[in-house]
Amino acid sequence: MSLLELKGVSKIYGDLKALDNVNIHVDKGEWVAIMGPSGSGKSTMMNIIGCMDKPSTGEVLLDGVDISKESSKALTDIRRDKIGLVFQQFHMVNYLTAVENVMVSQYYHSMPDEEEALEALGRVGLRERAKHLPSQLSGGEQQRVCVARALINHPELILADEPTGNLDEANENIVLDLFRQLHDEGTTLIVVTHDPEVAEAAQRTIVLEHGRVAREVINENFGK
Amino acid sequence: MSKRKMFLRMITASLLRRRSRMLIALLSIAIGATILSGLVTIYYDVPRQMGAQFRSYGANMILLAKEGESLTTDTLQDALSVIPEDQLVGATPYRYVRLDMTSRQQSFTTAGTDFAEVQKTSPYFSVEGEYPQAAEEILLGKEIADTIGAKVGSYIQLTWRPVVTVHENASDDWVPNAKLSGSAEGFNAGIVVVEATLDDEGKIATLEIDASSQTPEIGGQVETDRNFISRFIGQSLPVSLGEDVDAVSGATISSQAVVDALNNARSTAKGSAAAERSGYFNVTGILVTGGEEESYIYMNLKDLEGLTNDNLLDVAELSVSANAEQLEEYAKAIDGSDAGITARLVKRVTRSETAVLGKLQALVFLVTVVVLLLTMICVSTTMMAVVSERRREIGLRKALGAPDSSIRAEFLGEGMFLGGLGGLLGGLLGFVFAQVVSVNVFGSSITFQPLLLPITLLVSMLIAAVSCLLPIKRAVAIDPALVLKGE
Numbered sequence: 155m156s157l158l159e160l161k162g163v164s165k166i167y168g169d170l171k172a173l174d175n176v177n178i179h180v181d182k183g184e185w186v187a188i189m190g191p192s193g194s195g196k197s198t199m200m201n202i203i204g205c206m207d208k209p210s211t212g213e214v215l216l217d218g219v220d221i222s223k224e225s226s227k228a229l230t231d232i233r234r235d236k237i238g239l240v241f242q243q244f245h246m247v248n249y250l251t252a253v254e255n256v257m258v259s260q261y262y263h264s265m266p267d268e269e270e271a272l273e274a275l276g277r278v279g280l281r282e283r284a285k286h287l288p289s290q291l292s293g294g295e296q297q298r299v300c301v302a303r304a305l306i307n308h309p310e311l312i313l314a315d316e317p318t319g320n321l322d323e324a325n326e327n328i329v330l331d332l333f334r335q336l337h338d339e340g341t342t343l344i345v346v347t348h349d350p351e352v353a354e355a356a357q358r359t360i361v362l363e364h365g366r367v368a369r370e371v372i373n374e375n376f377g378k
Numbered sequence: 379m380s381k382r383k384m385f386l387r388m389i390t391a392s393l394l395r396r397r398s399r400m401l402i403a404l405l406s407i408a409i410g411a412t413i414l415s416g417l418v419t420i421y422y423d424v425p426r427q428m429g430a431q432f433r434s435y436g437a438n439m440i441l442l443a444k445e446g447e448s449l450t451t452d453t454l455q456d457a458l459s460v461i462p463e464d465q466l467v468g469a470t471p472y473r474y475v476r477l478d479m480t481s482r483q484q485s486f487t488t489a490g491t492d493f494a495e496v497q498k499t500s501p502y503f504s505v506e507g508e509y510p511q512a513a514e515e516i517l518l519g520k521e522i523a524d525t526i527g528a529k530v531g532s533y534i535q536l537t538w539r540p541v542v543t544v545h546e547n548a549s550d551d552w553v554p555n556a557k558l559s560g561s562a563e564g565f566n567a568g569i570v571v572v573e574a575t576l577d578d579e580g581k582i583a584t585l586e587i588d589a590s591s592q593t594p595e596i597g598g599q600v601e602t603d604r605n606f607i608s609r610f611i612g613q614s615l616p617v618s619l620g621e622d623v624d625a626v627s628g629a630t631i632s633s634q635a636v637v638d639a640l641n642n643a644r645s646t647a648k649g650s651a652a653a654e655r656s657g658y659f660n661v662t663g664i665l666v667t668g669g670e671e672e673s674y675i676y677m678n679l680k681d682l683e684g685l686t687n688d689n690l691l692d693v694a695e696l697s698v699s700a701n702a703e704q705l706e707e708y709a710k711a712i713d714g715s716d717a718g719i720t721a722r723l724v725k726r727v728t729r730s731e732t733a734v735l736g737k738l739q740a741l742v743f744l745v746t747v748v749v750l751l752l753t754m755i756c757v758s759t760t761m762m763a764v765v766s767e768r769r770r771e772i773g774l775r776k777a778l779g780a781p782d783s784s785i786r787a788e789f790l791g792e793g794m795f796l797g798g799l800g801g802l803l804g805g806l807l808g809f810v811f812a813q814v815v816s817v818n819v820f821g822s823s824i825t826f827q828p829l830l831l832p833i834t835l836l837v838s839m840l841i842a843a844v845s846c847l848l849p850i851k852r853a854v855a856i857d858p859a860l861v862l863k864g865e
């Protein structure tokens with residue numbers, strides 16, 4: 155069953171077509187990797203899927219709703235309720251502790267629950283660092299907190315824009331393991347990456363070039 | 379954990395862990411609040427302070443006996459009970475009497491008074507030497523001191539002469555066959571002396587007048603005008619000018635003095651024989667005022683009463699710390715009381731007081747408004763900087779699903795928290811500020827107004843909230859996509 159469908163989506167900045175007639179469809183529970191050279195429009199597409207931006211033309215159906223027609227307030231609601239975001243730069247509120255950063259996501263979604271937030275940190279192996287400020291955490295640890303924050307509200311769809319781009323091997327593996335767990339739990343994952351290893355962990359890889367879908371590759375080895 | 383608790387946790391964390399920037403905002407609010415509460419304190423205290431200042435220009439209320447009544451220390455106390463104690467700066471009794479200076483055979487107007495009160499109602503009096511403190515000490519007006527060549531430390535003998543010398547037959551209600559002599563003040567403080575004999579019915583038989591102190595061709599005529607003098611013969615005392623006798627034309631004051639002297643002679647003669655009394659007085663100070671006070675001798679009321687053997691007062695000068703309306707009220711109350719005293723306001727002082735006060739308060743008000751505006755600009759600028767400093771964080775919050783209302787609430791919350799804290803700080807500092815100003819400018823301390831603290835708190839929070847409006851608008855406009863794309 156389809157969760158996400160992009161139909162003829164373009165995003166035009168002046169005379170630059172960041173996205174050029176993109177058609178994609180992602181099933182519920184699917185794990186998709188997005189690859190492509192720098193400037194090929196990966197982040198632009200993720201922003202549109204993540205309800206933070208609107209396409210210049212085309213339709214984006216998320217759970218059957220055309221989000222390209224929604225008001226920004228409605229987009230905020232959809233983002234909050236359905237989507238978990240992990241960014242390339244580990245964006246954390248720098249004056250809040252790890253656990254508080256996770257709780258911020260709960261706060262906007264429903265109810266802050268410190269126990270649950272601590273559990274989520276436990277899942278990314280950072281339970282003991284819960285009371286630490288971002289400045290006291292390594293880059294890899296910060297990214298793991300961001301993953302914990304993305305999954306705390308049990309979103310249907312997790313969007314990760316180069317989540318491992320700045321991580322070492324060990325942290326990369328921790329994050330990938332988490333994605334596997336989430337996938338097993340039925341969460342849909344869309345992961346932008348430059349790293350073929352990360353892409354290989356997904357079921358399918360979509361390659362963008364100059365704002366177009368260049369090709370799609372099914373990962374034969376998935377699950378092995 | 380409730381949402382509210384998380385909200386507070388986020389705000390306090392933001393304020394506590396991002397100290398430096400917030401300290402600036404806090405400081406500007408605190409300074410604004412300090413000046414605000416300080417000025418408001420002074421604003422409300424200025425009337426009191428200025429009142430006290432104006433008091434130094436002299437009394438603003440005069441008490442006199444009503445027609446036919448007499449002013450004494452006791453009736454004065456009754457009248458004073460009308461005025462609240464904390465508003466009565468001073469009340470100075472005065473009794474004016476002519477005393478003879480034995481060594482010079484000259485008489486001087488002498489005021490019996492209370493020197494402690496004099497210093498309150500006439501703070502502009504300047505004394506070379508010291509105010510009298512013990513009994514039998516006096517203050518000499520500079521003019522007198524110069525005339526008689528007296529200095530601080532001199533001793534002067536002063537004599538009170540009863541205005542009437544009583545004939546040996548004097549007795550009872552009226553005085554038949556008496557020889558009366560009396561005096562009264564005529565034109566230009568000159569004393570007119572009369573000597574009269576009464577027949578056995580108590581009517582005037584003979585009358586001699588000494589009006590040498592009066593202007594010869596005018597008042598002096600009362601001595602020689604047979605028409606005038608003969609009208610007294612056969613009259614019973616007291617006599618009244620215009621009814622029993624007519625004034626010498628052009629010499630009403632001197633004519634009145636003759637009548638007064640006769641009546642004085644009669645009323646005093648009725649009492650026990652009054653002997654002249656005198657005492658030696660030590661000059662402790664010379665009074666310099668530049669006014670008529672320099673031609674008076676001042677002594678303790680008790681000393682004067684010892685000489686005159688009565689407790690009469692001529693006038694009391696009051697210094698009351700109240701606005702024009704209140705003064706009017708007190709004056710009415712005194713007039714209406716049964717103390718037999720009438721109150722007059724010294725208008726010149728009270729009017730200018732009100733006018734100056736109004737201007738001063740307007741000025742303080744203006745400064746307060748300007749300070750509030752400056753505070754608002756400062757806080758607004760700081761919050762603006764805070765917003766741009768936190769662009770990424772705001773973008774992140776939005777990406778995490780924060781609705782605009784949440785972003786607004788968080789910044790408003792932080793702003794109002796700062797406002798509250800700054801207001802509290804400023805409210806307390808403001809009192810210190812007002813105290814310093816008050817002590818340095820007005821030379822007196824002020825009382826702490828507890829109500830001002832919550833008011834300052836509220837105003838500061840309101841100002842902080844208003845200052846946050848523009849920064850919040852900026853914050854809400856931040857596009858999460860742009861912010862999160864990196865940079």
Ligand SMILES: Nc1ncnc2c1ncn2[C@@H]1O[C@H](COP(=O)(O)OP(=O)(O)OP(=O)(O)O)[C@@H](O)[C@H]1O
Pocket residue numbers: 167170171172190191192193194195196197198199
């Ligand atoms: N707001 C914008 N205004 C103008 N041009 C933009 C804007 N955002 C993106 N672009 C352009 O659109 C193109 C696609 O950008 P995008 O960020 O999607 O690339 P990307 O594939 O994510 O690259 P990278 O791998 O470097 O992150 C780029 O050429 C970029 O310069």
Ligand SMILES: [Mg+2]
Pocket residue numbers: 196197198315
């Ligand atoms: Mg990108």
